[in-house]
Structures are given as structure tokens and as C-alpha cells.
Amino acid sequence: MADSGEATAGGGTPRRDFLNLVTASFVGVGVGAIAWPFINSMQPARDVLALASTDVELGPVAVGQAVTVMWRGKPIFIRHRTAKDIEEARAVPMSDLKDPATDQSRVQKEQWLVMIGICTHLGCIPLGQKPTDNKGQYDGWFCPCHGSAYDTSGRIRQGPAPRNLDIPPYTFTSDTKIRIG
Amino acid sequence: MLRTSLKALAIVGGLLGASPGAQAAGESVAPPNAGFSFNSTFGTFDRASAQRGFQVYQQVCASCHAAHLLSYRNLQALGLTEAQVAAIASQVQIQDGPNDEGQMFERPGRPSDRFRSPFPNQQAARAANNGAYPPDLSVIVKARPDGANYLYGLLTGYEDPPAGFAMGEGMNYNRYFPGHQIAMARPLNPDQVEFADNTPATVENMARDVTTFLAWAAEPELEERRAMGIKIIGFLVILAGLAYAVKRKVWANAH
Amino acid sequence: MASGLHNSDVPNPVLRWIDQRMPVITMMQKEYGSFPTPRNFNYFWNFGALAMVNLMIMIATGIFLAMHYTPHTSMAFDSVERIMRDVNFGWLMRYVHANGASMFFIVVYIHIWRGMYYGSYKAPRELLWMLGVVIFLLMMATAFMGYVLPWGQMSFWGATVITNLFSAFPLVGDWIVTLLWGGFSVDNPTLNRFFALHYLLPFVIVGVVFLHVVALHITGSNNPLGIEPKGPQDTLPFHPYYTAKDSFGLVIYFIVFAVLVFFAPNYLGHPDNYIPADPLVTPAHIVPEWYFLPFYAILRAVPDKLGGVLLMFGSILVWFVLPWLDRSPVRSMRFRPIARICFLLWTVSFAVLLWCGGKPAEEPYVTISRFATAYYFGYFLVILPLLSRIEKPLPLPESIARAVLGAGALPAGAAAKPMEKA
Numbered sequence A: 001m002a003d004s005g006e007a008t009a010g011g012g013t014p015r016r017d018f019l020n021l022v023t024a025s026f027v028g029v030g031v032g033a034i035a036w037p038f039i040n041s042m043q044p045a046r047d048v049l050a051l052a053s054t055d056v057e058l059g060p061v062a063v064g065q066a067v068t069v070m071w072r073g074k075p076i077f078i079r080h081r082t083a084k085d086i087e088e089a090r091a092v093p094m095s096d097l098k099d100p101a102t103d104q105s106r107v108q109k110e111q112w113l114v115m116i117g118i119c120t121h122l123g124c125i126p127l128g129q130k131p132t133d134n135k136g137q138y139d140g141w142f143c144p145c146h147g148s149a150y151d152t153s154g155r156i157r158q159g160p161a162p163r164n165l166d167i168p169p170y171t172f173t174s175d176t177k178i179r180i181g
Numbered sequence B: 001m002l003r004t005s006l007k008a009l010a011i012v013g014g015l016l017g018a019s020p021g022a023q024a025a026g027e028s029v030a031p032p033n034a035g036f037s038f039n040s041t042f043g044t045f046d047r048a049s050a051q052r053g054f055q056v057y058q059q060v061c062a063s064c065h066a067a068h069l070l071s072y073r074n075l076q077a078l079g080l081t082e083a084q085v086a087a088i089a090s091q092v093q094i095q096d097g098p099n100d101e102g103q104m105f106e107r108p109g110r111p112s113d114r115f116r117s118p119f120p121n122q123q124a125a126r127a128a129n130n131g132a133y134p135p136d137l138s139v140i141v142k143a144r145p146d147g148a149n150y151l152y153g154l155l156t157g158y159e160d161p162p163a164g165f166a167m168g169e170g171m172n173y174n175r176y177f178p179g180h181q182i183a184m185a186r187p188l189n190p191d192q193v194e195f196a197d198n199t200p201a202t203v204e205n206m207a208r209d210v211t212t213f214l215a216w217a218a219e220p221e222l223e224e225r226r227a228m229g230i231k232i233i234g235f236l237v238i239l240a241g242l243a244y245a246v247k248r249k250v251w252a253n254a255h
Numbered sequence C: 001m002a003s004g005l006h007n008s009d010v011p012n013p014v015l016r017w018i019d020q021r022m023p024v025i026t027m028m029q030k031e032y033g034s035f036p037t038p039r040n041f042n043y044f045w046n047f048g049a050l051a052m053v054n055l056m057i058m059i060a061t062g063i064f065l066a067m068h069y070t071p072h073t074s075m076a077f078d079s080v081e082r083i084m085r086d087v088n089f090g091w092l093m094r095y096v097h098a099n100g101a102s103m104f105f106i107v108v109y110i111h112i113w114r115g116m117y118y119g120s121y122k123a124p125r126e127l128l129w130m131l132g133v134v135i136f137l138l139m140m141a142t143a144f145m146g147y148v149l150p151w152g153q154m155s156f157w158g159a160t161v162i163t164n165l166f167s168a169f170p171l172v173g174d175w176i177v178t179l180l181w182g183g184f185s186v187d188n189p190t191l192n193r194f195f196a197l198h199y200l201l202p203f204v205i206v207g208v209v210f211l212h213v214v215a216l217h218i219t220g221s222n223n224p225l226g227i228e229p230k231g232p233q234d235t236l237p238f239h240p241y242y243t244a245k246d247s248f249g250l251v252i253y254f255i256v257f258a259v260l261v262f263f264a265p266n267y268l269g270h271p272d273n274y275i276p277a278d279p280l281v282t283p284a285h286i287v288p289e290w291y292f293l294p295f296y297a298i299l300r301a302v303p304d305k306l307g308g309v310l311l312m313f314g315s316i317l318v319w320f321v322l323p324w325l326d327r328s329p330v331r332s333m334r335f336r337p338i339a340r341i342c343f344l345l346w347t348v349s350f351a352v353l354l355w356c357g358g359k360p361a362e363e364p365y366v367t368i369s370r371f372a373t374a375y376y377f378g379y380f381l382v383i384l385p386l387l388s389r390i391e392k393p394l395p396l397p398e399s400i401a402r403a404v405l406g407a408g409a410l411p412a413g414a415a416a417k418p419m420e421k422a
Helices: A018-040 A046-050 A083-091 B002-022 B047-059 B072-078 B082-090 B122-128 B147-156 B203-218 B222-252 C013-021 C024-033 C043-066 C076-085 C090-117 C126-148 C153-168 C173-181 C188-219 C238-263 C290-301 C305-320 C337-357 C365-390 C400-405
Strands: A054-057 A066-071 A074-080 A112-116 A139-142 A149-151 A156-158 A170-174 A177-180 B093-096 B105-108 C036-038 C235-237
Touching (some): A018 B222, A018 C090, A046 C076, A112 A177, B047 B072, B072 B203, B147 B203, C024 C238, C043 C090, C043 C188, C043 C238, C090 C126, C090 C238, C126 C153, C126 C305, C153 C305, C173 C188, C290 C337, C290 C365, C337 C365
Antiparallel strands (some): A054 A177, A066 A074, A139 A149, A149 A156, A170 A177, B093 B105
16 A cells, blocks of 8 residues: 555655654554455445344244254254253253353243254254254254264253353244244 | 646546546436435435435335335434334235245235335336336436436426327326336326325425435435545545655655 | 575564565565666656556455355346445445546556657567556456446446457357357356456456566666666665655545545446346447447447457557557657657547547547547557658757756766666
């Protein structure tokens, strides 16, 4: 961009006088101001941000079943938990957990578990949504990439993943309908 | 040196000056200047007018003309609240899908949806309009020479054909449409819409408002662009002074 | 100093370590620091640097636009408008890129004009000049393909008309056109390949610009007097003198650029290109972008298809042989009174062609373009060779220093000091 010539333009004298300093700082500000639009243009565009919510009808999901929906290009795991699932999740002592969180803090209605279905290790999608999937030894989800196992509350119990599966922001817009985002 | 610089400027000026000649001539009548605020160098959009213009678009134009590059959420830039935008969006049915059964379905619109198009495709639009295609209005003001004045002229330019003018079947005479024969019947009639702010719904007012709305739709960045331009050019003018001073100082040593 | 290392005198030890192994700092110092440059440049000599900066701006904005653009006939137009509306600063990127193309041609036209006026194409700078013509041809190809990408009406019909030019060639013409299209008309395959090539060619331009600069730094720059520097008193180190002067010119250029981008972003464009491409409807008057208008006028001035195409290509190809058409030993038009007038008339003929190119192909524009075309070629093919023989140039100054500083400013005998070859 604007040549750095100003910074030392004194006909070879090392003295940096006021004029050169002011000019150089103007050039610096200008170059910085040019860089910002380029960087910012790579952030999500306004239409991408506007598509940030998804409505899901929960009615057809029977007890014990799970569905996967898309939200912001990511899979959202929704499991209609059985009483056994809930009981298991709530029986775990906090000391057994790598990332301690109560089951109550992870659900809004205890039978509906809504999570972002992305392993917190390196971003693979854990198995456990389909009845035939390997759910791992904690009866929740199992990530085939590096062997992380999650329980029926989506909490990390075994393997390299550092955190529980994330909970997206969502609200119940009716008894059987949620809006994610 | 001054002489050569002037020569350079003259060349640039010549190049710039030559380009508007590149625009369509045809047998059209140049529309008069309607004095839109946004057409002046530092002008902005009249928000109230643009909001009324949206109402005209929605109640009159939208039955035939799409504006598919706009989203309902964009209306917030005209000063509507999020709730108003959501209410406007929810009044239309948007096709979505496929659902889990593989069927397309209709649902109420959301602010993130694009404006609903009146026809699913160009062929359907032509079929419903005697073979004439009502163009998409999203960028219509950018897509016509002197777009805003032209549009205002077109909307207010319906009149009786001069004696002896051969009109085509089903065509309408318009003073500013190229060739004067337009398939669209006079779209605006007095008191066709009722403005909430009690602005009289004359043809001129409605035309002015809908043109303002469409000018905003075509160039929603216009105000931000001009505001940024003033700052950047101001900055550059100061920098030019500094650079010239530095250059003078450096060259003082050259002799 | 270990053998094989470059003998660097960079003070900073880290930079010296690098410079010893890869002497780019020494090279930059030699080519852009102490590089001996004629002391009498006027502001026309800014335009090479401006063109370089403009190329960088085009590449930077182009790369970021490509991150958001979709090269598909059904999505290209909407994706460009999405850039304008939804992408952060997308409108700025696109308007800088679109108007940057115009600025690039303004800058390069002035740069070429300067080369012609001051005889920069003459020996020993013939290859430098020819590389410049190659850059210009590559720029034209890049600009043409870039204009197709938004897939508006002018994009589509411009692409159709320009690719159809090649059908004028006998035997292979249709084969070439189908090859360019990748189909039976301008369509999605065409758009895709134009996008790929539009992304590639700027980097080819960078390569040829590098060669252009290499050639420049062998022969050294020409100057407004057109006489070679005879000694150190005729030159100044490039830095700080010309870095300072170029920087000032650069800021002025940015101001002109900013006025276009922020206050008249569509002034040089055509409204029809905001109408999505429609293969069934040709716009009433198709015109190329303004910078192609002179050549478009030459094309239309000829009633024969092949003849028009050949003359249009010939109008640029003739620049390649300009160093051999103009055999006058005097470079600068300042000292060639007759050639100067003929050249200024040539400039007028170019401007007239530019103006005619934007007008419909009807009278009187066709006749005017014919006269202008005749003069355009006549200047190169008749006037310059003839003047080389008969024109009596004005006396040349003894040296640059004497012309610039005046005889009194020089110590006795300084003008006779021999030039140290850089």
C-alpha cells in the first residue's frame, strides 16, 4: 500500500521529524482501516445470521426415539427419553463426571433432551441416534472417531472429549414444539 | 509540469465524460427530475416515504411484481420494529420443505424469508399477464437509466395516446416508457391505499413513495456508503496534504 | 564470511543472516532504494506504480469476492446481489472491484499514452514496451471475463458477441467458438470456465509485470526529455525521491477512486447489467464496458465481419511493432514538432472512437468511426515511418541536469562526468 517511504523520507537523515511521524501514522491508520473490511467480510453474512432459528415439531417422536434436525448447519440431537434414561442420568454422582453438570441443568422438560450433536473433542458426530447404533457403555452416545462415550444426559463419561455435548439455546413455543436459536 | 498534469486530467475527464453516451438512446422521452432526496450527492432516504412506499408495493405492485432479493428482515432498516417485521412476514405463506414425508408445505413467513414472489417462475408470470413479464423490482432503480426519475415518470406518465398513434392490442400509452406502449395498465389510482399517517393517497404521492422504497431496495447500502465516503475522502485529502509536504521536503534536497 | 554466502551489509543481524542466504534485501535496496532514476520525471511517471497498486487491489478484492460468489447461471446474479446486501462490507468490495477495473484502464491508458508521447518504446526499451502490450492484452481478457460473472444482460450479451468474434475466422472459427462456450451457446459451462480463467489471469499478469519491471531495471527509465542520463548528476536514488513522489500521486489516485466508489459506483457501469441475463432478449443497445469502446468502434467501422475482427485485433497488435515503425532517433515528442501534433491528433482519434463506440451503429457515428479508424492506423503505418525520414527535430538539451537545473547550477565539467552503469 502507501509506501513506507514517508517514514524515513528525510533525504537519508535518521532524524524523524514531526511531519514524517504524522504522515507515517496516517498511513498506518489507513492500512489498518483497509484491512478491516477484508477480515470482517469473512464473518457470517447477515442472511446467515438471520437463518439462526429452526422450529421442530416434537409430537411424532415416541418415547425412546430420537430425531436429528439441522440448525445453523449442525445436527441437533433430540431424544425423547424414557423414565429409565432419566433415572440413570440423575443417579450419577457429580464426582464421577469429567465436566460436572446436573441432568436438571441440561433439560427444560425432563423427557426432552436437546443437544448439539457434535463431539466436543474434534467435531465428529457421535452414534446413538438410531436404534441400531452403538450407544456406548453409558447408554447415551458414542463417538466412533476417538472413542468418547456420553451418557443419557449427553455428559462426557469416557474418552478424550473435554466437555459435555453442548446445549443449544431453545424455547418451547408450545407443549410439543420447540424453536432452536 | 502543471500543463502535463492538466493534460492528464483532461484525458481522465474525457474518458469519464464519454461513458454516459454508452446508454440507450431509443425513442424514449427523458423523465424530468422529480427531486428525490437520495438523488443528491449526500442525500439520504426519506424513511416515512419509503415505509409508505412499501405499503404501496405490497398492496399494489406485489400482486404481479416480485422483489425476490429482499428479505422481510431488511425492512427494519426502514425503521420498522422487529415485531412489525415479524407481523408483516407472518401474513404471507411461504413454501418450505421437503418435510419428513418428502412433501413441500406452506408455512407462515419469517423475517429471514425472502419476499414472496407472486409467481413461481417467469413462464407462470407471463401466462398470467398476457405474455408480458412483470420484471422483478428488487434492483429496478439500478437497472434503468436515471432509475428513480424514470420510475416516477413512468408511474405518473399514463395518458391518452396522441391522435394517430397506433396502439397495439391491450397496450397502454405511457409518456416515458421507451416506445410509449406498455403492457402494464395504469397501476396507481387515487386513494388506492390508505396511509396510516394520513398522507393523501394521490397518484403523485404514491408514485413518489413507492419509488423511494424501490430506490432503497436497489441500493440499501447507499447511506452507509456515502457516510463512509465522506470520512474516507476527508482522510485522504489530509493525507494528500501531508504526502505533498513530505514530497516537497524530500525534493528540497535534490538540488 | 563463509564461502557461498552473499556479502550483505544489512546492519540488523537477523536480517543480515537472511540476506546472506537469500539477498532479497540487497536486491530491493538496489532496485528500489539506490536505483538511479532520471531526476526529471513528471507526474506521468507515477502511473506505472499506480497500475501496480491497482493490480494488487484487484487481486485482493477479487479473492475476497470469490469467497462469496457462485459461478452458476441460476445463482450468479443473486449471489452478487447477496454480496451487495448481506456480506459484511460486500458492497464495498464489489464496488471497489468493479470501479477498480475502470481505474485500472484509466491508469494504464495514461501509462501507455505517456510511453507513446515520450517515446519510451524506442531502443533499448522495445522488449519492455512489448511486455507492456502483453499485459494490456491480458488485462482486456481478464476484464472481459470478469464482466461476464455477474450474469446480467450485458454480461451475457457481451460474452455472446465477443466470443462470436472468433467465428469470423475461416475454417476453424466455429470450432473455436464452441470450444470457448463448452456448449452450443453461452451457458453455464462458459460461466464456469470464465470464472476459472478470471481468477487465473491476474496471476499471469503479475508474472508479466515482474518481467516488465526486470526489463525496466536493465534499461532504466525513459524521462520527459527522452535523453539518456549521462552521469550521476542526471539521476536521483529512487528512494526517497520517487517513493515520496509516487506516494503523493497514489493518494491523489485514491481520492479519485474513492469518489467513484462512494459517490458514483454505477456511473461507469451500464444499467442493463442489473437485469438478470435472458438468452431470449437482446438489449436494445449492447455496448461493452467503456474501456473497450475504441476497439468496439473499430470493429463496427468495417462492413466486413472478418475484416472488422482483424482490424480490431490489429489496432492493438500494431503497438507491438511500434518501435520499428517509428525510426526517429529522438524519443520525446517535445522535440518533434510535427510528430507531436500528429500524435495529439491520434489521441483525439482514440477519444473519438471511444465516444463512437458508445453510440448506436448508425450514421453519423459509423462514418466518424471510419475516419477515426483510418487516422488511428494511418498514424502508425504512414505518418510515423514517414516522419522518421523527413522530420527535423528541435535541438536536444546537452544533459538532463543541464536542462533541469540550468547551466549555472552545475560545477564545471560535471555534465561530462561519465555515467556509472548501475
